[in-house]
Amino acid sequence: MTEGIINMGVEKILVVESLTDIRYEVSTLKHFNLNSFDIDYANYKFTFDGDKLTIDGLSNYSVSIVNGGFYLDSPQYSGEMIKISSTVSLDNNAIILLHFAEEITTSSASKKLFSTTTSGGGAPCSFWDTYYYYVQGLVQVWRKIIYRQY
Numbered sequence: 001m002t003e004g005i006i007n008m009g010v011e012k013i014l015v016v017e018s019l020t021d022i023r024y025e026v027s028t029l030k031h032f033n034l035n036s037f038d039i040d041y042a043n044y045k046f047t048f049d050g051d052k053l054t055i056d057g058l059s060n061y062s063v064s065i066v067n068g069g070f071y072l073d074s075p076q077y078s079g080e081m082i083k084i085s086s087t088v089s090l091d092n093n094a095i096i097l098l099h100f101a102e103e104i105t106t107s108s109a110s111k112k113l114f115s116t117t118t119s120g121g122g123a124p125c126s127f128w129d130t131y132y133y134y135v136q137g138l139v140q141v142w143r144k145i146i147y148r149q150y
Helices: 003-007 092-105 140-146
Strands: 010-017 022-028 032-034 037-039 045-048 053-055 058-066 069-073 078-080
Touching: 003 092, 032 092, 037 092, 045 092, 053 092, 058 092, 069 092
Parallel strands: none
Antiparallel strands: 010 022, 022 045, 032 037, 045 053, 053 058, 058 069, 069 078
């Protein structure tokens, strides 16, 4: 896993492959805070159908790869992320979907085992070990994720 998703409390990602899709279920040890909302990745399940990644139960959110980059389809924006205006504000579901898409498309050479990271060892503290993310429009940290070319 990437250190970013480990910092968001993820302990492991269960991958279940079938003939028609790949399902991802997340196990966590703690929550993180995104735009003043407590988020637990364990509350999200993701499905990749061969073309697009979706959040189960939220059919109006999907991410696919088009022209070597992420293509987001959400209530706030539909299009290639490289072309998104900096004035567009994505909601937390879109941000979580993009972040998870980044996680599953990152090469394994850039990933770590949960047990070898400093944030992954031991029981989490609900105060000191909680990560807070505030996203207004598309700030630089998210640009790094969504503008990466494949």
